[in-house]
Amino acid sequence: MLLPYVKHSEHPSARLLCSDCFGRGWALRAKAHVVAGYKNSSNTHFIDAQCYIAVMYRVFSLLALVSMASPAFPAPPQKSFDEVVKQATSARNEDRANEAIGLYREAVKMRPSWDEGWLWLGTVLYDQDRFPEAQDSFAHFVAIKPQPGPAWAMKGLCEFEMHDYPQARTDLQTWGRGDIRGGGDLTEVAAFHWAMLLTRQGEFVRALYMLADRARHDGESPPLIEAMGLASLRMPNLPEDYPAEFRERVWLAGKSAFYASMHDYARSEEYSQRLLSKYGQQPEVHYLEGTHRLFELKPADAAQEFRKELQISPQHSPAMLELARIDIDTGDQAEALSLARHATEIDPANPDAHHILGRALLAAGQTKEGSQELEAAERLAPNNAAIHFHLATAYKELGRKQDADREMSTYVSLKEKSQDLDSGERRDAKPSLEAPE
Amino acid sequence: MLVPAVLALSISLPPQSASQPSRSAGTADHSVAFDELAQTAKRAREEIHDDDAIEAYRQALLLKPEWDEGLWYLGTLQYKKENYFEACTILRRFLAQDPGSGSGWAMLGLSEFESHDYLRAQDHLQRGMTLGLADNQKLIARVRYVIAILLTRSEQFDESMDVLFTLMTNGADTSSLVEPFGLAALRLPFLPSEIPPGRREMIRMAGTATIALEGRRNEDAEKLFSELEAKYPDQPGVHFLIGAYFLSAHPDEGIKELKQEIEISPAHVPARIRLAEEYIKQQNLDQGISLAQETLKLAPEAPLAHMVLGEGLIAKGDSAGGIRELETARDSLPDQTEILWDLFRAYSAAGRKEDASRAKDEIERLGKQEDSAH
Secondary structure, eight states: OOOTTOOGGGOTTHHHHSHHHHSHHHHHHHHHHHHTTSOOOOOTTOOOHHHHHHHHHHHHHHHHHHHHHOTTOOOOOOOOHHHHHHHHHHHHHTTOHHHHHHHHHHHHHHOTTOHHHHHHHHHHHHHTTOHHHHHHHHHHHHHHSOSSSHHHHHHHHHHHHTTOHHHHHHHHHHHHHSSOOOOHHHHHHHHHHHHHHHHHTTOHHHHHHHHHHHHHHHOOOHHHHHHHHHHHTTOOOOTTSSOGGGHHHHHHHHHHHHHHHTTOHHHHHHHHHHHHHHHTTSTTHHHHHHHHHHHTTOHHHHHHHHHHHHHHOTTOHHHHHHHHHHHHHHTOHHHHHHHHHHHHHHOTTOHHHHHHHHHHHHHTTOHHHHHHHHHHHHHHOTTOHHHHHHHHHHHHHTTOHHHHHHHHHHHHHHHHHHHHHHOHHHHHHSOOOOOOO | OOHHHHHHHHHHSOOTTOOOOOSSSSOHHHHHHHHHHHHHHHHHHHTTOHHHHHHHHHHHHHHOTTOHHHHHHHHHHHHHTTOHHHHHHHHHHHHHHOTTOHHHHHHHHHHHHHTTOHHHHHHHHHHHHHHOOTTOHHHHHHHHHHHHHHHHHTTOHHHHHHHHHHHHHTTOOGGGGHHHHHHHHTTOOOOGGGOOGGGHHHHHHHHHHHHHHHTTOHHHHHHHHHHHHHHOTTSTTHHHHHHHHHHHHOHHHHHHHHHHHHHHOTTOHHHHHHHHHHHHHTTOHHHHHHHHHHHHHHOTTOHHHHHHHHHHHHHTTOHHHHHHHHHHHHHHOTTOHHHHHHHHHHHHHTTOHHHHHHHHHHHHHHHHHHHHHO
8 A cells, every 4th residue: 555644444445535436446456347347358268478479489490590591581470369368467466567468459459349458448548547558448339339438437437537527427327227237446447537527517406416326425525515515505516626615615514515415413513613703705605505404404594594695696596496495385475486487587588587487486376387497497497396396286287187197197207217217126236327407 | 947947958958868869770862851851859958949949859859759758758748838638648658669768757757747647647756766866956845846736636644744754854955845844734635736726725724733743843833723723613633733742741631622623523433543542541441432433433544543453452441352353453554663673662561472473573674774775
């Protein structure tokens, strides 16, 4: 272990923070998972490299003599593909990475369609943090075998390291769609990076959902805290690119969010209070407070925080929508309608805004207008189960039984799917990667 | 900043295994072209025409991608030009050729640090130190400094303090260590560049006091602690820092300070552990045990809380329970001799001779290991 200061045993989650997982080591474990399922090259006819060189030296010496007598002497015999593969496998198994890289390169040059070779080449290169070269190898692999699988995750991780974030996200999404995701280490790292990319894209709720899942699974680690802090403060940044002066509030928000996700509200509150005392006048802080109060099922306290956020950030549509949601539940239809309408004006492409406005209209007895808003929400987020439920309610009230039945059936099907993903049994086999939209 | 000086030094150093370009590979034309480019690159580098040198190294490496000397100089020149991302890519290729180069890992770690890739930076800088940086004292100091501030950023405050103390005893300019010491002492996981504007004064006061303490200027330290406490009585970390110091000199004062810290930061695990330890030391066993147990509810895996609880239980006569706690602590911190000594005494008192002997052997092994490290 080259990290005398990282004590893995103190936190099982240290796997997320230490070099073993983020740097070189985890890839060693990951590569076994990545390649699992592909037939390994046989070692039965293993030829020791040195022995091979000695034999070849003698052969070449002899041939050199013969060539003097024969001007039409043919070119020296090339190594066969199988020989190269065997040598590459041996080099890899014996941690002679550079040699393995050279041999795999030779093998895929001889047979560019050899998918397993590209996969191993990429994996060994990734293990050396040589991301551009590794990405190229994984790109060759997925060109041959395009079905979603662990190689897409590896390719996406390389692209993340190369700062090609849009492509990284696309590839990680492809990976997430597949049934074979690779081993636990790969899943952990890939899901964590995916969540960071979601934050960068401004999809904070989905990112937090995934990160909270990681928190419960892996425990606390500084990278996880930082990632949760960014998503909680709705900062569309990666941990390496946000302004230095935000570090303290990101850390405090991350700690608070982490403990909230672990249902340790007392500790979450301790960090929240520190955040509020130092940054209570800054945007996003009261909104975060409000969401924590909602977790604790304290809607009145939450409403107060959302109002404070709106004083600081009058155009904060998520705060408007959360407050409108609370208003619907408490019967303040007028404020709910006003807030939701304002949110749709600020953010017309936000399905949540149309959804809440639709609900507010339904609650106010304006069923037809409500159904239209819910239809707009459905168009923007067709996989959101709750929208289908409320749409079914609206159609039922409008006497559109067939439409209501269809929406209810969609709702049930989406709900079952999400419960299925949330079940512990299923999670072991295929962890939940996507947050509900 | 130390960077320019370090750069000047490290760039002038050839890699440990840097080889002259070989003529064995490629065609004769290739070889001539490569030799010309290598010479051009060298000349440009020596004449400090960095852009020309970079271009020539790039061209030469297209002809011979594994030329380690070329990779080294291209990597360090990119670092010098503050193209840290490119420096990382090239230095990784260099290290693939020469994984035993401590300077290579150090330069990669520094490049990663500048790219804000802090986890890899910490790992690679530590690897560089482990492999050795020859006698490049400036590079060693820079690497240690960055390791220390990264340890603080990843909430490894005690480990960071150890590295900072090493820097101090090795003659580093203490003015550059004030903020790192202050951050580690107040347990604030930020880099010096990340200190929020309104907090710098408090952090500098804590740092100056800690440096005074490390320099055995206790009177100065106490004076600074009083000022710190008077000015920042409600800030998390302040009472812990002062309390931890007072525990040895004025234990009752120390207890008072730690209690105040726990009032301000109820989840402050180290404050709770130190207080529980002090209670047990003062034979206030029930209070010590209870506090250690509460701490373990907050942080079930905190090994030092298990250690303190074990000590308390043994002092109270619950030998089996105490040993169980000490063993849990040892499993998490196998290299902590204090826990092994506790276990040795507990096993001996319980008549578990073989276990006691094993603990003693382990203590001796660690002692030898430490001696050889020094």
